[in-house]
Amino acid sequence: MSIRIIPLDQLEKSDKTTVEMLPLLFFPRLKNFYSRRAARLRDLAAKNPLGDYLRFAAVIAGAQEIVLYDHPLHMDLRDRLVQSAHEGKPPLDIHTLPRDMHWHRLLHSLIAELKPEMSGQALAVLENLEKASATELEALASALFAQDFAHVSSDKSPFIWAALSIYWAQMAALIPGKARAEYGEQHQFCPVCASIPVAGVVHMGNHDGSRYLHCNLCESEWYVAGNRCTCCDQTRDLHFWSLDSEQSAVKAESCGDCGTYLKILTQEKDPAVEPVADDLASLVLDARMEQEGFARSSLNPFLFPDES
CATH class of the missing domain: 3.90.1670.10 (FdhE-like domain)
Known part of the structure; x- marks a missing residue:
């Protein structure tokens, strides 16, 4: 079984019944989403040998919560949903969806939130990303989506992904569609x-x-x-x-x-x-x-x- 997202006006009656019986897909509910993650990371850090890194991740998740609400996304995805349903592809396909500069704004806002909390190598990484050109940032994002990790250092990846994740989660929360089960892989x-x-x-x-x-x-x-x-x-x-x-x-x-x-x-x-x-x-x-x-x-x- 595979899952496709169908515009609401294209769902047949049988599809609607199936969706009501078994939820196939949950879009993100973003209210307090990252703050809950940050709290869980801090709780787990207390008795974990990797506590310092869990607290580091909690700081990033906490910053994501702030950036999410400071930079709301307004986007009409109806045409995109119709096109993707026709093509049989995910509506926000990381390999084909053109990226808006919105994620750059999210990244720079994230860096501004994080710099006072970071020191040493982490701070140097943030300052390096802060100076990166739009072209460089797009190349890093493309490499991550292609799992070409040789072209993105592991110390930069969490910060870039954190901004991309906010952007994609914001879009996912705006999708005006339902899921339909189909045969496939x-x-x-x-x-x-x-x-x-x-x-x-x-x-x-x-x-x-x-x-x-x-x-x-x-x-x-x-x-x-x-x-x-x-x-x-x-x-x-x-x-x-x-x-x-x-x-x-x-x-x-x-x-x-x-x-x-x-x-x-x-x-x-x-x-x-x-x-x-x-x-x-x-x-x-x-x-x-x-x-x-x-x-x-x-x-x-x-x-x-x-x-x-």
């Missing part, structure tokens, strides 16, 4: 923007274990049926791993077919879990999965590879 990519997940979430009250994958860019969540790999769709040789106990709220689901794993967070076991924060705070589990020979199928916006 590539459900491991976000149906809103074609980016990849940071983690999966089993929502409160979802007793059948169905997961929603949380996008690492636009912050939308899309449904993926349970008991199958979220990357290759196979249903055999799936295993869950945890470091604490069977009751752990954070587990890794591995697939022996494609050799990948994805963190799955269960709200009933901890209602406070937050995809980005809890994924970042459980890097010990990532180390264990790598020892077992599995590779991540996801990407955390505060944990970009350094391939330079």
Whole structure:
């Protein structure tokens, strides 16, 4: 199954019934969104060996909250939605959507918020980004979206992605459409923007274990049926791993077919879990999965590879 976003006036009656029965897609609800993430990061930092980095990420998330409300986005996406539905592509496809200069304003506002909070290497990185030309910034964004990490240093990536994420989340929150399930593949990519997940979430009250994958860019969540790999769709040789106990709220689901794993967070076991924060705070589990020979199928916006 794959998910397409359809303009409201193009939904057939049967589509509307399906949407009401099973929410296939949740667009981001941005009120206090980043402040909740920042609070979770700070809470997790208190008893985590990576506490300093979690607090660093919390500072960025807190700045995102301020920048989000200082720079609202006004955009009519109806024509874009109609075009993308006709083409069968995500409406905010990172590979084809022309980027507005709005994200540059978000980045510079983010830098202004963060500079008083940073020192040393982090401050030097911000000052370097502050001087970058529009062309240079666009090249960095394109490299990140192409996962060409050799052309973007890992110390710049979180700041650039933080601004891009605000921009894409603002657009996603404005989409005037609903989701429709169709037969197809590539459900491991976000149906809103074609980016990849940071983690999966089993929502409160979802007793059948169905997961929603949380996008690492636009912050939308899309449904993926349970008991199958979220990357290759196979249903055999799936295993869950945890470091604490069977009751752990954070587990890794591995697939022996494609050799990948994805963190799955269960709200009933901890209602406070937050995809980005809890994924970042459980890097010990990532180390264990790598020892077992599995590779991540996801990407955390505060944990970009350094391939330079």
